[in-house]
Amino acid sequence: MGLAAWILLAAAPAAWADGGEAVELKGSDDRAAEAVAEIAPGYRPWAQPLWEPGGMFSEELIFTLQAATGALVLGYLAGFLRGKTRREGP
Amino acid sequence: MHIMEGFLPLGHAVAWTAAAAPFVVAGARQVGKQARENPETKIGTGMAGAFVFVLSALKLPSVAGSCSHPTGTGLGAILVGPGPMAVLSCIVLLFQALLLAHGGLTTLGANTFSMGVVGPWVAFGVFCLCRRARLPLAVQVFLAAALGDLATYLTTSCQLALAFPDPTHGFLGSLAKFMGVFMVTQVPLAIAEGVLSVMVVQALRRNPEVASTGLLQARAGVDA
Structure with a gap:
């Protein structure tokens, strides 16, 4: 019950923000990278990720795996x- | 709150890594010591880590067409204390840097500092203050988790503003810009995280076994 309310609360900004239209949500991390490009146009990132999600191992899949691992x-x-409480009593 | 790979100049990357490392080492030692002295604490530490794992994978939509994720470190700081959260956050951030290209190895120190050090300690501090003020438990947990979450994103904004001061308005000009990116998106998510943390703590309190596992031990520490 409480959880359902929480999911509604978490999803509410989406309904409010896109007003029924499909809008691509941008991660705030990416927006920060854009801001860096504005402030320091000459800056070039000096390291690249070793591996990026793509193809079969999409970002969504790996995020889901991460959440599933935690939930498990x-x-x-x-x-x-x-079980411990049942065995030993409170 | 992930600063992307390569997006901090070398000097900053090294400095933040040096700043975060002692907290991670101390946190790992604390987890090991607790586990040896009272094996039951492993349950609480595992739960705190798993909670961070789940929450930081939840990319939630927010206002102004952007999305971000909660951190879950505030609840952990309340359950097992802020120390272990540094090492737990570092593990999650390493996972995301290697498998998701979110954050990176060069920015791991800075990201661990914001998510694993500042967030949990702010949450724990707020929790202790609220406790001293004798606010209801739900309010204590809500404020601790929500403000801890916001503190993490404020730290990220400061880290980026320090690295990239605005050419005309300097550090503060940049800070306003990065806060505009992170904080606006984060406010609804921080509220959601606060509410969820309250729900988890109340569910845990109903379990009589929780008291003996060291969960909510931070509470006892404040009571003493």
Whole structure:
């Protein structure tokens, strides 16, 4: 119940921001990089990522994997706590 | 709050790495020590780390057509103390730098400093202050998590403004610009993170086992 309310709250700005139209959301990290380009047009990043997501391993997939890994660990530990409480009593 | 790979000049990258490293080392030691002395704390540390893993993967839409993500470090700082959050954040940031090209190895120090050091310590400080002011628990957790999240993004803005001062208006001119990028997007997300953190703490409090695992031990520390 609370979780459903939270999802609504988290999604609310989207509905408000795009007013029904599909708008591509830009990450604030990318916007910061644009701001750097404006302030210091001569600056060239001196390192590149070793590997970038693409093809089969899209960014969405890896973000999902990251969230899933975290959720799996959270669920496991929560179940462990619950089992322990049942075994030993409160 | 990820400063992208190569987007900090070498000197800044080295300095932020040097600033973050002691916190990461101390955090790792603290986690190891706690685990040896009281193995039950591993559950709390694991939960705090997993929470950061989940939340920092949630790219949420925000105002003005931009998106960003919560950090989840405030809740962790409340549950297991701010120390371990440096090493947990560093692990998450390393994962994202290597597999997502979000942030980078050269900016890992700066990003760890904002997300793993400033955010958790601000959250913990706010939590202690609110506790001393005898505010309700939900308010304590909400303010700690939301302000910790904002502090992380404020730190990122400062780091970028220090590296790229505006040619005419200097550091402050740049700071205003970077804050315009990060803070506006982050306010709704910080509120969402605060609400979610309150929900998690209240769910944990209902579990009688939680008390013995060292979770919410920060609370006990403040009580003493």
